Amino acid sequence: MAEREKVLEIRDLSISFRTEGAKVNAIRGVDLDLYRGETIAIVGESGSGKSVTTKAIMGILAKNGTIDSGTINYTWTDPDGSKHTKDIVKMSEKEIQSEIRGRKIAMVFQDPLTSLNPTMTIGKQVMEPMMYHYGTSKEEAYKKAVELLSEVGITDPEARMKNYPHQLSGGMRQRVVIAIALSCDPYLLICDEPTTALDVTIQAKILELIQDLQKKKDLSVIYITHDLGVVAKVADYVNVMYAGKIIEKGTIDEIFYDPRHPYTWGLLSAMPDLDTDDDELYTIPGSPPNLTKKVQGDAFAPRNAYALNIDLRLEPPMFDVPGSSSHKVASWLMDPRAPKVEMPASLRNRIQKMIKEGVAK
Numbered sequence: 493m494a495e496r497e498k499v500l501e502i503r504d505l506s507i508s509f510r511t512e513g514a515k516v517n518a519i520r521g522v523d524l525d526l527y528r529g530e531t532i533a534i535v536g537e538s539g540s541g542k543s544v545t546t547k548a549i550m551g552i553l554a555k556n557g558t559i560d561s562g563t564i565n566y567t568w569t570d571p572d573g574s575k576h577t578k579d580i581v582k583m584s585e586k587e588i589q590s591e592i593r594g595r596k597i598a599m600v601f602q603d604p605l606t607s608l609n610p611t612m613t614i615g616k617q618v619m620e621p622m623m624y625h626y627g628t629s630k631e632e633a634y635k636k637a638v639e640l641l642s643e644v645g646i647t648d649p650e651a652r653m654k655n656y657p658h659q660l661s662g663g664m665r666q667r668v669v670i671a672i673a674l675s676c677d678p679y680l681l682i683c684d685e686p687t688t689a690l691d692v693t694i695q696a697k698i699l700e701l702i703q704d705l706q707k708k709k710d711l712s713v714i715y716i717t718h719d720l721g722v723v724a725k726v727a728d729y730v731n732v733m734y735a736g737k738i739i740e741k742g743t744i745d746e747i748f749y750d751p752r753h754p755y756t757w758g759l760l761s762a763m764p765d766l767d768t769d770d771d772e773l774y775t776i777p778g779s780p781p782n783l784t785k786k787v788q789g790d791a792f793a794p795r796n797a798y799a800l801n802i803d804l805r806l807e808p809p810m811f812d813v814p815g816s817s818s819h820k821v822a823s824w825l826m827d828p829r830a831p832k833v834e835m836p837a838s839l840r841n842r843i844q845k846m847i848k849e850g851v852a853k
């Protein structure tokens with residue numbers, strides 16, 4: 493197997509927001525790795541910090557946000573084979589704008605309407621980034637834009653170039669957004685709930701499209717999503733976030749078939765499947781902690797039926813799951829001295845079923 497090439501390495505990232513009267517400690521020491529051609533997913537409930545983490549990578553934090561500590565090292569290889577690494581945290585807005593955002597790293601958001609300009613033709617919107625970042629001539633950009641639209645599955649691309657976003661369906665608009673994202677040949681694509689706003693049948697097509705393009709262009713992809721069904725289809729590695737921290741990470745099989753953190757158990761139990769009625773769906777009791785207050789011990793402890801005494805006092809470190817180099821869990825239950833705790837029987841059954849059906853890709 494070829495050696496894996498790391499493209500992104502986040503270490504100890506902490507981000508806070510100033511709000512009226514209080515500081516929100518939204519991201520509390522995140523470590524994340526991404527390799528070329530691979531896909532990672534960041535999952536977790538609303539407010540766990542998925543978007544803020546990826547926005548920091550793109551240098552688009554809200555004005556009231558500050559990176560308090562950490563590094564976001566991005567590595568790329570130039571056409572001459574030379575390797576470069578830069579810490580995005582230390583780059584100026586101007587550098588990020590010209591080198592990173594929309595060029596080496598591109599993003600696809602949930603709602604294509606918010607990322608498209610309603611007053612500009614599709615063609616102009618696909619052409620502009622190439623002309624801005626690479627100084628591509630208008631003629632060349634036009635040619636490339638038509639090619640890109642056809643590559644993302646838009647039929648009659650020359651006619652579509654003249655259309656405005658409202659003249660296209662939701663799925664088609666998302667294809668245009670993907671074409672724009674790919675127009676500057678990025679290394680890394682960040683997809684923030686890319687299919688949530690779309691019909692189920694269209695969802696599957698868009699995911700397939702992203703996967704095909706990823707293979708063709710050897711892209712690294714980060715998905716952020718609530719939807720574990722999407723994760724199972726696309727991800728190689730999963731990072732589970734809770735209250736601004738990654739609390740479990742591993743390969744797709746490790747997270748879906750051998751989850752260890754009670755929060756991950758909760759997320760998997762809450763995942764709808766074809767046999768579950770919506771009204772019998774499990775929800776994790778309680779709500780996430782207030783991040784304006786100092787979190788004492790394990791942030792999940794108050795919602796955790798398996799919490800130990802130590803969870804209320806001390807924050808758990810990342811434990812390695814024995815026998816795996818990729819599976820890591822921040823829970824005192826992983827300490828060799830902890831009592832042995834089994835996941836709920838209903839989840840165990842569910843996982844058996846998932847294994848049988850081969851739910852994870």
Ligand SMILES: Nc1ncnc2c1ncn2[C@@H]1O[C@H](COP(=O)(O)OP(=O)(O)OP(=O)(O)O)[C@@H](O)[C@H]1O
Nearest residue numbers: 509511516518537538539540541542543544545554
């Ligand atoms: N500009 C801001 N000002 C204050 N707090 C913010 C700001 N942006 C984000 N936060 C807080 O940071 C935390 C993480 O938010 P984030 O949007 O990353 O969550 P998320 O996991 O992406 O949620 P969702 O799935 O709903 O998008 C939340 O507590 C949120 O309220």
